[in-house]
Amino acid sequence: MRRLSAATLKDLPPEVPRPGYDRTACTVGIVHLGIGAFHRAHQAVYCDERLAAGEHDWAICGASLRSPAVHDQLAPQDGLYTEAVSGPDGENLRVIGAVKEVLVAPEDPAALAARLAAPETRIVSLTVTEKGYCHDPASGALLHDHPDIRHDLQHPEHPKSVLGFLLAGLRRRRAAGLAPFTPLSCDNLPHNGATLRGLLLELAEASDPALARWIEAEVPFPATMIDRIVPATTDVDRDRIAARLGLRDEGAVICEPFRQWVIEDRFAQGRPRWEESGAQLVDDVAPYEEMKLRLLNGSHSLLAYLGYLCGHKTIAATMADEPLRRLARIFMDREAGPTLKMPPGADLEGYKADLIARFANPGLQHRTWQIAMDGSQKLPQRLLGTARDRLEADAPIDVLALALAGWMRYAGGRDEQGQGIEVRDPLAPILAEAYASGASDAERIVAAFLKIADVFDSDLAGDPRFAGSVTAALHCMLEKGAAAAVRETLARLDS
Known part of the structure; x- marks a missing residue:
């Protein structure tokens, strides 16, 4: 069976919604670290709706920090995938087009560092789970003896950890005289914005104190709360969706109808109008x-x-x-x-x-x-x-x-x-x-x-x-x- 892709979008059944905007005219404004199923069923859906509303400078570059699995699912499909919303009354399909590029950090860390430093990048969001923060969950302290943190302190321009990549991108932007991007944690951590800020500053202090001072002064770290149930997609799910699409989609995500996104409205270089897609912008998350x-x-x-x-x-x-x-x-x-x-x-x-x-x-x-x-x-x-x-x-x-x-x-x-x-x-x-x-x-x-x-x-x-x-x-x-x-x-x- 043929794969879902930009070339095969026209062959979808007419009842399946798909991107109606010109994806080639959209520029990447968001880099997302940890492009798993949850991001594709949550933040990327909000962004897809903003692109459809004409906000064409907020396409997503997704980055996998470990496995090439998502890249291998989405690259042959030009970043397209199906959101399958499953409720008590059945399942509704929609093709999402917000992801324009997918990188695999271990295979090409330089490409990810360059994308983070690009002038167009204004937000770097992340869903890397609790363990991706290389910290002690009980105390909140950075694990300086974590293998990835030790590596990043020794090789700051060739990072492995999430924190190391964020720091490398901000270091390059500061050196180039660019405004910082806004790091946007979307993980289930208490005070996730403040937690990310504290850990990044701790790493910066250990490697480049001047950069730490710049981050303290210039970089906002909004907190967020995200909510949607997103089970792992199975082969049975993919077969069922393929039968309805008439096309194979290896990147499909399954989710419930409910979704919620609460965001502190503090951004260095603007943001999409997510509130027009149902997000709640608040002073305190x-x-x-x-x-x-x-x-x-x-x-x-x-x-x-x-x-x-x-x-x-x-x-x-x-x-x-x-x-x-x-x-x-x-x-x-x-x-x-x-x-x-x-x-x-x-x-x-x-x-x-x-x-x-x-x-x-x-x-x-x-x-x-x-x-x-x-x-x-x-x-x-x-x-x-x-x-x-x-x-x-x-x-x-x-x-x-x-x-x-x-x-x-x-x-x-x-x-x-x-x-x-x-x-x-x-x-x-x-x-x-x-x-x-x-x-x-x-x-x-x-x-x-x-x-x-x-x-x-x-x-x-x-x-x-x-x-x-x-x-x-x-x-x-x-x-x-x-x-x-x-x-x-x-x-x-x-x-």
Whole structure:
């Protein structure tokens, strides 16, 4: 079957929307680092709509920092791909044209550095996940002994890390007398703009203090909050989409109808009019960011670990399990929700109700295993901050403790039937060792996990209320199984 491309756009079925603007007349104004499925289903869709509205200087150059997979998907397709929006009423297809160029940093780092330094580049956005920031999630400090950071300090003009590329681009712009681009973090990190700023300045101080002073004075780092559920695209998805398009699309992305993007309106050289495509431009993202991290991401992790251990392969299947569905709503209402401080007019109850419906969407096959990846990097933001606030208020953490116990059980690498779990996590060997060292004793397992400083900082690890709650939850899980632990937790909360 022929591939989707600029040459074959005319052969699409008439009911499939496609770019109606002249893509050859569009110039690259945004470089995006980490051009995975989420970016293509979220920020690139907003940009596609702005290009269609006539803002032709905001096309995207996407860059992969590790694998050539996305380049190999999109390059033969001239950057075109399908957004497949799957909801309870079916699936709607649209071809997105915002991505004009795709680079692979390890194959040609000079090309990416040149694109970052180009006068037309005004925004450099990134979705590189928590581990891409080369930092300690517990403390927020730059990991100076990270192999990529060590390399970038020794070879600043040939970087490997995200931070190294940003610094190389800004260094070139300063030397050329150009205004800086705006680094725009779109990752699920608390205070992602400030976090990125602090890490980049720390790297700059270690390599070029004068550049650090220029960045401090000239470069804004807006915070953002992004929200859309984007499961991994499978071969079954690609086959289904190809049958409808009459063309093969290796870069298709699957997503839910809902989307949200909240952005602090601070840019060095302007921005697209994203607000005309539904983005919220605000003075302070923090309340929305915390709402999403603690309600959506926290609930997602809870459902992923407990759902997986209960035998469910997807979040939709997990939500069809009534005790787990109830547990998610109780977590939002009783534990995560009360820690939030939302601005006037924010509809917290509506947001929670929407989350329950979104998680249950049968059109999305979002795998529990996929969401469970990189727990050591995610949980400090998604669950531990909530636990800390609850304990400071002397409030119970029953559901939080059960979620964390589920993560520890999952990270041990064996499910309840004794089958191996493919644990994808930067600390996977350390987590497995901690679990094994406990010899199936919940108290010893929890004590071993709490010694992992990359995940748990000392105040939480040293709180006997925290350790005791997680130990009790894990003991029940080891003795009776995850499903029974969920039922017993619900019974205790209902009493």
